[in-house]
Amino acid sequence: MNNTQTGSLLSRLVLSFLLFAAPLPSAWSLDTELPENIGSPDVTDLPDLGNSAGALITPKRERDLGKAFMRSVRRSEKVMEDPLLTDYVQSLGQKLVNNSSAKGTPFSFFLIDDPQINAFAGPGGYIGIYTGLLLTTETESELAAVLAHEIAHVTQQHLLRAWESTSQMSIPSAAILLAAIVLGATVGGDAAAAAAVGGQAALIQKQINFTRANEQEADRVGIDILAESGYEPRAMPSFFSRMGKANRVYASKLPEFLMTHPVTTNRTADALGRAEQYSYKQTADDLRYHLARITLQQQAMPTPQEAIQEFESMLKDGRYRSEAAVHYGIALAHLRAKQFDDAAAALDELMRSHPNTIEFIVSRSEVDARRGKGADALRRLSAAIDKHPGSYALNIAYAETALAQGQPANASQKLQGFLDFRDEEPRVYQLLARAAGDQDKQALGHQYLSEYYYWIGDLESAILQLEIALKRPELNFYESSKLESRLAELRAEQDEEDRKRSATP
Structure with missing residues (x-):
């Protein structure tokens, strides 16, 4: 074949x-x-x-x-x-x-x-x-x-x-x-x-x-x-x-x-x-649905200026399902263009009506961080995480801001807490590795990098990072044993993939 x-x-x-x-x-x-001879069973059967x-x-x-x-x-x-x-x-x-x-x-x-x-x-x-x-x-x-x-x-x-x-x-x-x-x-x-x-x-x-x-x-x-x-x-x-x-x-x-x-x-x-077995429901769309769609549309625009022009035209002509989402698209375009004052003004207006919307909180915090107000951004993000501890977006935003502010220990603390909710997001391990490096915890940094490479499907790099970690002098017996056990698991997977490749004609 x-x-x-x-x-x-x-x-x-x-x-x-x-x-x-x-x-x-x-x-x-x-x-x-x-074709006529291919039927479909009755919905009740x-x-x-x-x-x-x-x-x-x-x-x-x-x-x-x-x-x-x-x-x-x-x-x-x-x-x-x-x-x-x-x-x-x-x-x-x-x-x-x-x-x-x-x-x-x-x-x-x-x-x-x-x-x-x-x-x-x-x-x-x-x-x-x-x-x-x-x-x-x-x-x-x-x-x-x-x-x-x-x-x-x-x-x-x-x-x-x-x-x-x-x-x-x-x-x-x-x-x-x-x-x-x-x-x-x-x-x-x-x-x-x-x-x-x-x-x-x-x-x-x-x-x-x-x-x-x-x-x-x-x-x-x-x-x-x-x-x-x-x-x-x-x-x-x-x-x-x-x-x-x-x-x-x-x-x-x-x-x-x-x-x-x-x-x-x-x-x-x-x-x-x-x-039809269910009664009709007039279901309103969650605002986040429209925010996701406008985000993708904004990202697809060649330049932020074109995005702003298109979204303002949508507002003028009434071509939208969510006015707030279009204003958010304009705010994102301003942020992309580094027009931070305009982005902040648009987001502040949105947050007056939707103070708990995660997209607005994260984007407004990014504006603060990029304007040199990292402490304000961290306070805003930390308060939101208290309400939504399992939010991937909030935890990532907090960690990135904390690292930029020279607070790797705080970044690590938040990310470690998030691992209790989801433990296979590559970006989390990438940020944990950076936080460990900033704290001069080299072995731990290589361990986290190994997990990052593992979750993106790069076994060779994951194995290499563990081998580097095991050479670090600061490891104690327990830590070395844990890393050696993990290394053995990854090498077994690598051997299996190598056998499969060699068996392919």
């Missing part, structure tokens, strides 16, 4: 776990019809696919597999490191998880800087959202609908049940294979072919028959999650319908692999029938 054939095969399976795998409507489209994976993989192994999967994603995709955007999608996703059967289970939501209308679910609750999807949605309920669908893929264990064979594989090998499957359509044929050695391609083909049932079940469960979370459940079929209308315009450009998984009129009708 050549690379093109293998890539095509993996691309077909990826559609089992992607809600929308097509690029933006301006470039590609999805078919909205199926959707399939219950069972839970066979639970008997073959423990929760700990699933979580370990998820972490390894995420490292593979970071190696191949442009995962966004913007703390405020990450903070928003994580808070939205967690709200949905809390109203699902997975309440209490850790999930990780992250953005990928790519214009595709795309989202995917990996093992262990790792859910990626492409920026193109966020910008294409028109309401927060639509975005929540996509996330709820992906959460349902996890709670129903679709990926794990399709890949029960991974229980016999090592964690690194299984994670690389699963990442190639989930990202096969975007990574390309070479990456997919490398992961499909050892007869795995035949197993992939065997699982394709389950994809339509998986999607129907994820729609059904996702709509229930939406309703329980206070969002409008009709947002899911509404988004399906809008996508279908856009896709019909571009049907002549339909990629071949999308033919196996269209957004069909039957699927839209089934989702609408499920949603």
Whole structure:
């Protein structure tokens, strides 16, 4: 099997776990019809696919597999490191998880800087959202609908049940294979072919028959999650319908692999029938949804001056869903242009109406810090962290400001506290390494750098940092033993990856 054939095969399976795998409507489209002999079960009799994976993989192994999967994603995709955007999608996703059967289970939501209308679910609750999807949605309920669908893929264990064979594989090998499957359509044929050695391609083909049932079940469960979370459940079929209308315009450009998984009129009708079981809700968008969208739009503008001109035009013409969000876009553009007085004035006005909005607090603190008022920035951020201790954006902003103010111990304290909430954010370890270095704790700094490289998927550099740390004279026996144990774990993973590479034709 050549690379093109293998890539095509993996691309077909990826559609089992992607809600929308097509690029933006301006470039590609999805078919909205199926042949007559392919039906769709009645919405009241959707399939219950069972839970066979639970008997073959423990929760700990699933979580370990998820972490390894995420490292593979970071190696191949442009995962966004913007703390405020990450903070928003994580808070939205967690709200949905809390109203699902997975309440209490850790999930990780992250953005990928790519214009595709795309989202995917990996093992262990790792859910990626492409920026193109966020910008294409028109309401927060639509975005929540996509996330709820992906959460349902996890709670129903679709990926794990399709890949029960991974229980016999090592964690690194299984994670690389699963990442190639989930990202096969975007990574390309070479990456997919490398992961499909050892007869795995035949197993992939065997699982394709389950994809339509998986999607129907994820729609059904996702709509229930939406309703329980206070969002409008009709947002899911509404988004399906809008996508279908856009896709019909571009049907002549339909990629071949999308033919196996269209957004069909039957699927839209089934989702609408499920949603109609709930009463209509007039759900207001959270301001943070609009702030995330305007942030992406502002970042895409070639210059801050162009952004200011465009946003002021939007205000003049009334072309907005949130006036506050447009004013925030103008403030961000002023900040980007180093027009700090204008940025401060705009943010102060916003904070009078929205004093607890994290985006405004972080941006206003950045203005203070860049105007030489770091102490004011730290006080503002510290007070906000007391109210939102698990906020990634607030903790990162505080640590960066504290380091700039020559307070590495304070930065370390806040970041160590944040690790109790999430312990796999690369930027946290990068800042901890810098704080340790500023305190002349060289061994600790190399240890944190090792974790940084590990979480971005660079095993060689992670191993090297631990080897350097172990040569430091200040280590005691306990610290050396701890580092040696961690080094052994990383070397074992490296050996596994090397064996997989050598086995690839």
